[in-house]
Amino acid sequence: xxxxxxxxxxxxxxxxxxxxxxxxxxxxxxxxxxxxxxxxxxxxxxxxxxxxxxxxxxxxxxxxxxxxxxxxxxxxxxxxxxxxxxxxxxxxxxxxxxxxxxxxxxxxxxxxxxxxxxxxxxxxxxxxxxxxxxxxxxxxxxxxxxxxxxxxxxxxxxxxxxxxxxxxxxxxxxxxxxxxxxxxxxxxxxxxxxxxxxxxxxxxxxxxxxxxxxxxxxxxxxxxxxxxxxxxxxxxxxxxxxxxxxxxxxxxxxxxxxxxxxxxxxxxxxxxxxxxxxxxxxxxxxxxxxxxxx
Amino acid sequence: xxxxxxxxxxxxxxxxxxxxxxxxxxxxxxxxxxxxxxxxxxxxxxxxxxxxxxxxxxxxxxxxxxxxxxxxxxxxxxxxxxxxxxxxxxxxxxxxxxxxxxxxxxxxxxxxxxxxxxxxxxxxxxxxxxxxxxxxxxxxxxxxxxxxxxxxxxxxxxxxxxxxxxxxxxxxxxxxxxxxxxxxxxxxxxxxxxxxxxxxxxxxxxxxxxxxxxxxxxxxxxxxxxxxxxxxxxxxxxxxxxxxxxxxxxxxxxxxxxxxxxxxxxxxxxxxxxxxxxxxxxxxxxxxxxxxxx
Numbered sequence: 001x002x003x004x005x006x007x008x009x010x011x012x013x014x015x016x017x018x019x020x021x022x023x024x025x026x027x028x029x030x031x032x033x034x035x036x037x038x039x040x041x042x043x044x045x046x047x048x049x050x051x052x053x054x055x056x057x058x059x060x061x062x063x064x065x066x067x068x069x070x071x072x073x074x075x076x077x078x079x080x081x082x083x084x085x086x087x088x089x090x091x092x093x094x095x096x097x098x099x100x101x102x103x104x105x106x107x108x109x110x111x112x113x114x115x116x117x118x119x120x121x122x123x124x125x126x127x128x129x130x131x132x133x134x135x136x137x138x139x140x141x142x143x144x145x146x147x148x149x150x151x152x153x154x155x156x157x158x159x160x161x162x163x164x165x166x167x168x169x170x171x172x173x174x175x176x177x178x179x180x181x182x183x184x185x186x187x188x189x190x191x192x193x194x195x196x197x198x199x200x201x202x203x204x205x206x207x208x209x210x211x212x213x214x215x216x217x218x219x220x221x222x223x224x225x226x227x228x229x230x231x232x233x234x235x236x237x238x239x240x241x242x243x244x245x246x247x248x249x250x251x252x253x254x255x256x257x258x259x260x261x262x263x264x265x266x267x268x269x270x271x272x273x274x275x276x277x278x279x280x281x282x283x284x285x286x287x288x289x290x291x292x293x294x
Numbered sequence: 295x296x297x298x299x300x301x302x303x304x305x306x307x308x309x310x311x312x313x314x315x316x317x318x319x320x321x322x323x324x325x326x327x328x329x330x331x332x333x334x335x336x337x338x339x340x341x342x343x344x345x346x347x348x349x350x351x352x353x354x355x356x357x358x359x360x361x362x363x364x365x366x367x368x369x370x371x372x373x374x375x376x377x378x379x380x381x382x383x384x385x386x387x388x389x390x391x392x393x394x395x396x397x398x399x400x401x402x403x404x405x406x407x408x409x410x411x412x413x414x415x416x417x418x419x420x421x422x423x424x425x426x427x428x429x430x431x432x433x434x435x436x437x438x439x440x441x442x443x444x445x446x447x448x449x450x451x452x453x454x455x456x457x458x459x460x461x462x463x464x465x466x467x468x469x470x471x472x473x474x475x476x477x478x479x480x481x482x483x484x485x486x487x488x489x490x491x492x493x494x495x496x497x498x499x500x501x502x503x504x505x506x507x508x509x510x511x512x513x514x515x516x517x518x519x520x521x522x523x524x525x526x527x528x529x530x531x532x533x534x535x536x537x538x539x540x541x542x543x544x545x546x547x548x549x550x551x552x553x554x555x556x557x558x559x560x561x562x563x564x565x566x567x568x569x570x571x572x573x574x575x576x577x578x579x580x581x582x583x584x585x586x587x588x
Contacts, residue, residue: 126512146510181506188498189511193518195558196490198573199551204482205576212475214580216440217483218420223517224487228577232570239558239566247559250551257493257548264489264533265541272533276526279492282499283522286508 003165006031009066010052011059011081012073013037015128016098018051018137020070023170025050026139035134036062046134059084063093068166071097076237079108086113094159096121096166100186101242102150102179110154117154121163124148124182125172132231143171150179180245187245194235195250197228297459300325303360304346305353305375306367307331309422310392312345312431314364317464319344320433329428330356340428353378357387362460365391370531373402380407388453390415390460394480395536396444396473404448411448415457418442418476419466426525437465444473474539481539488529489544491522 005024010017013035024030035043035052036059043055056062063069063085073081078099089095095116099105102122109120127145147167151160164174177185204213239246263271299318304311307329318324329337329346330353337349350356357363357379367375372393383389389410393399396416403414421439441461445454458468471479498507533540557565 126510128512148510181503185503185506185510188501188507189515193494193515195551195554196494197518198570199554200487200490200547201573201577202569203547203550205572207482209475209479210576212479213482214576216420216442216479217580218422220521221483221487223520224491225577226517227514228573230570230574232567232574235570236563236566240561240563243558243561247555250555250558253494253497254548254551254555256497257489257544257551260489260493261541261544261548264537264544267534267537269530269534272530273526275496276492276524276529278499279495279522280524280526282504282508283495283519286511 003162003169004029004031005068005166007066007068008033009036009062009069010034011036011062011069011071011085012077013043013046013052013055013134014072014132015134015136015141016125017070017072018046018049018134019127019139019141020072020098020125020166020170021051022137022139023142024166027169029166029169034062034066042134049134049137051134051137060088063089065090067093068162069093069095071095071099074234074237075099075101075104075241076233078105079112082109083112086116089113089116089119092119094119094121094162096123096149096163098123098125099241100124100190100238102182103244104241106150106152106179117152118156119159120152121155121159122150122152122179123163123167124150124186125167127172140171142167145172147172147174148177148182149174150177150182152179183242183245184249187242187249191238191242191246192249192253194227194230195239195246196253197225198235201225201228297456297463298323298325299362299460301360301362302327303330303356303363304328305330305356305363305365305379306371307337307340307346307349307428308366308426309428309430309435310419311364311366312340312343312428313421313433313435314366314392314419314460314464315345316431316433317436318460321463323460323463328356328360336428343428343431345428345431354382357383359384361387362456363387363389365389365393368528368531369393369395369398369535370527372399373406376403377406380410383407383410383413386413388413388415388456390417390443390457392417392419393535394418394484394532396476397538398535400444400446400473411446412450413453414446415449415453416444416446416473417457417461418444418480419461421466434465436461439466441466441468442471442476443468444471444476446473477536477539478543481536481543485532485536485540486543486547488521488524489533489540490547491519492529495519495522 008030021033032053035046035055046052125147167174302324315327326347329340329349340346419441461468
């Protein structure tokens with residue numbers, strides 16, 4: 001089977017979906033790209049930019065002749081999209097997605113499009129910026145980035161192989177992982193930090209003298225809170241989609257912060273130094289794996 | 295009285311102290327700069343770089359003829375340094391510092407050097423990087439940065455004016471603030487975020503599969519945890535120096551994170567969106583005041 005995709009349907013044409021289309025085009029691995037979404041202006045812009053060849057607002061129409069379907073909508077909209085493609089897919093069409101929680105996406109797919117389960121390959125490109133929309137998309141987004149795929153017990157090996165080849169054509173490293181493990185790793189490295197950044201900025205914004213508070217914040221605060229500028233709707237959906245792993249991890253982290261507050265209050269110098277030193281060592285030694293320092 | 299400093303003693307010659315000396319030299323506002331510290335190599339390098347004119351390991355000797363004394367040692371070393379200068383200062387010498395908590399520094403000064411209290415102007419330049427040592431110092435560190443001074447009830451207006459002029463000569467904006475207010479603002483914008491970053495990296499490093507965890511961390515994680523690479527000894531000291539404000543704030547934040555975990559667990563979409571939206575709005579609107587985005 002060729003790695004080439006004859007007709008790619010991108011459901012949700014933003015940074016993630018648009019960049020996939022651009023990268024595949026650059027690699028010469030895709031024929032026709034059809035975009036599907038709600039916003040007419042964004043889809044039109046996608047055609048103008050050469051990201052899309054055509055577009056529609058109708059999911060069933062978008063997937064009709066596609067041999068590859070990429071769903072990049074907010075997690076809360078996944079089930080509805082899957083329901084709309086149920087029965088409309090070509091038998092050999094592979095479906096994959098870009099959601100940053102996988103357990104919920106799989107449950108959604110199986111609930112409303114289960115007859116196609118062998119052709120569904122859940123995926124998650126670890127890439128992105130705070131920017132949104134097709135305008136922000138670029139072909140190099142996935143270059144040397146990791147894409148995690150979490151095939152289920154139903155997924156056919158051929159389907160997995162096609163998704164793997166698609167991401168490799170974009171320059172990404174593809175890693176297979178269990179669903180539960182994915183959701184725990186992402187809760188720890190992405191979802192939890194976002195909760196802390198959103199939570200901190202919100203807490204400060206609610207303080208009486210918040211003007212002063214923000215005025216004296218230094219550069220470190222800016223970096224620390226950058227992720228609090230992310231899309232609130234997307235993050236509401238992520239929280240709910242990964243609620244088990246995330247709520248467990250956030251509860252446990254809050255308990256540790258309570259204990260740390262006690263160590264500070266009682267002036268437990270030894271314990272404080274131990275924690276800070278271990279954190280610094282870990283960050284300094286793992287930092288090379290985290291991409292370039294801007 | 296001239297704004298010129300005839301003899302500046304810098305106790306603790308690192309990024310903060312070294313950059314002050316460089317900036318004053320560049321502005322033509324200082325005569326002789328004497329450095330004082332423990333590490334011979336660092337002090338020698340200070341002379342080689344032209345930051346210092348001379349150096350000594352003895353605090354009493356360093357301050358003997360100085361008309362301005364700047365103390366930039368970790369908060370836990372402040373009291374010992376103040377004790378060593380007690381009775382050795384010129385009557386007209388102004389003493390100031392760079393500590394990022396002010397209540398504890400004032401208590402230390404009053405306890406061991408109280409007879410000089412009229413000439414003591416507690417200060418805090420809101421500037422710095424993760425780098426340390428005189429090698430990292432540069433004359434522009436304070437350019438367009440804020441320096442908070444917190445004169446006490448004992449501080450003479452003339453002394454305050456001299457410190458104000460010194461920082462203005464470095465290009466900084468000088469702001470006067472109450473001691474308690476300073477310590478609360480800094481707990482919120484700097485000390486608390488550092489606790490969360492240190493705490494998060496430490497929590498992840500203690501997880502069984504921490505290799506995986508760090509491997510899949512994306513760019514946002516790198517920014518979020520950058521401050522966890524800060525100096526552990528310095529931060530242990532800051533925690534203890536500002537223990538009241540910081541432990542109170544950390545406890546209250548941990549309680550909010552417990553509540554957020556419940557909202558996630560119960561899928562309270564409305565509350566989640568409200569928090570994230572308020573945080574995003576606050577960050578986006580205050581972001582211009584936080585220095586340039588790298």
